[in-house]
Amino acid sequence: MTAGIAFFLFCSLVALVGAITVVMAKNPIRSAVGLLATILGIAGLFLLLNAQFLAAVQLIVYAGAVVVLFIFVIMLLGPDPKGDEEGGPTRIARGVGGAGVLLGMGAALYALSGSVQPAELPPARPEHGSVEAVGGLIFSVGLVPFELVTALLVVAIVGAIALVRRKGRPPRRTPLTDNPTARLFGGPVHPRDGAEPLPKEPAS
Amino acid sequence: MTLPIGNILDHYTLLAGTLFALGGVGFLVRRNMLIQLMSIELMLNAVNLALVAYNRVHGADMTGQMFAFFVVAVAAAEVAVGLAIAVAFFRLKSTVHSDDADTLRH
Numbered sequence: 190m191t192a193g194i195a196f197f198l199f200c201s202l203v204a205l206v207g208a209i210t211v212v213m214a215k216n217p218i219r220s221a222v223g224l225l226a227t228i229l230g231i232a233g234l235f236l237l238l239n240a241q242f243l244a245a246v247q248l249i250v251y252a253g254a255v256v257v258l259f260i261f262v263i264m265l266l267g268p269d270p271k272g273d274e275e276g277g278p279t280r281i282a283r284g285v286g287g288a289g290v291l292l293g294m295g296a297a298l299y300a301l302s303g304s305v306q307p308a309e310l311p312p313a314r315p316e317h318g319s320v321e322a323v324g325g326l327i328f329s330v331g332l333v334p335f336e337l338v339t340a341l342l343v344v345a346i347v348g349a350i351a352l353v354r355r356k357g358r359p360p361r362r363t364p365l366t367d368n369p370t371a372r373l374f375g376g377p378v379h380p381r382d383g384a385e386p387l388p389k390e391p392a393s
Numbered sequence: 394m395t396l397p398i399g400n401i402l403d404h405y406t407l408l409a410g411t412l413f414a415l416g417g418v419g420f421l422v423r424r425n426m427l428i429q430l431m432s433i434e435l436m437l438n439a440v441n442l443a444l445v446a447y448n449r450v451h452g453a454d455m456t457g458q459m460f461a462f463f464v465v466a467v468a469a470a471e472v473a474v475g476l477a478i479a480v481a482f483f484r485l486k487s488t489v490h491s492d493d494a495d496t497l498r499h
Contacts, residue, residue, distance in 0.1 A: 197401075201408050208412050211431050212419035224431045227412070231438050234405075238449040240458050243441075243465075250465050255434065255472050262476045263427060266483050287418030294410045317449070323458050331459050338466045345470035349477035 196237055204230030221259045228252050239318040405446035412439035426482065426489040430475045437468045 203226055210223025228251040235244035327335055416435030423429055441461040448457025479489055486493050 208415040208435055212415055217427050220428050220431050231442055238445050240445045243458055243461055246465055250469055283421045287421050291414040294414050323455050326455050326459050341470050345473045349473045352477040352481050
């Protein structure tokens with residue numbers, strides 16, 4: 190067993206265990222950590238496949254942004270009082286359907302596996318997957334999709350802000366009083382004065 | 394560089410297919426909206442892995458890696474909007490249970 194195959198098996202194992210954790214864990218935080226494990230495993234596989242640029246993008250975008258965003262939202266929303274599962278026949282039917290999909294894909298792969306040609310990874314050209322080569326391709330062949338992706342990201346950011354922003358006007362601040370001292374300090378000057386505020390000035 | 398059974402591309406395909414199917418099962422079975430979004434991420438990652446592996450073996454240039462790059466960008470946008478929808482839904486219903494999204498049900 191060469192080092193490459195050992196690394197492939199290790200990364201595959203990490204990715205698969207992470208994926209199973211995503212699906213099985215009751216706590217969403219554990220699902221997020223499982224997603225992180227899957228992403229790290231796939232980044233390792235990208236390195237093995239001479240895709241260094243994509244491995245870096247995977248780490249920066251997924252591990253650095255997406256998982257952090259997930260964990261942030263999970264922490265923001267807090268534990269769901271209803272829990273995740275209620276059981277019942279629909280859930281069992283979904284599980285059986287999902288297992289059927291899994292088995293069908295396995296059978297299809299087993300049937301197809303004889304027709305996949307190369308026996309081992311051919312030697313890669315030295316520039317395969319480098320930042321220069323992939324960047325050159327993105328800015329020549331994929332220039333139009335690249336520009337569309339920038340527009341997509343802007344639209345996504347604006348849409349996310351518009352979705353989460355609260356409707357209506359922000360609450361007005363309390364109006365200023367006529368008392369110049371209260372207007373200046375807006376409350377008790379010292380914390381010990383909070384319990385017994387100053388007596389009101391006599392009306393003149 | 395061969396494993397005892399099959400060739401190496403079979404193993405990448407099998408791994409990508411398994412990850413995709415796990416993501417699909419998670420999307421169908423779990424009821425927590427956040428975990429469903431994570432399952433979608435899982436599926437997109439599996440597709441990326443298949444793209445890069447086939448590009449490494451069969452591709453003359455790096456078009457597959459370019460596609461994977463665009464998939465990553467679209468996935469990032471999708472997560473931003475999806476999480477915003479989850480937060481807005483939580484404000485409406487105080488839950489992220491996707492079965493509770495039945496306001497339009499007649």
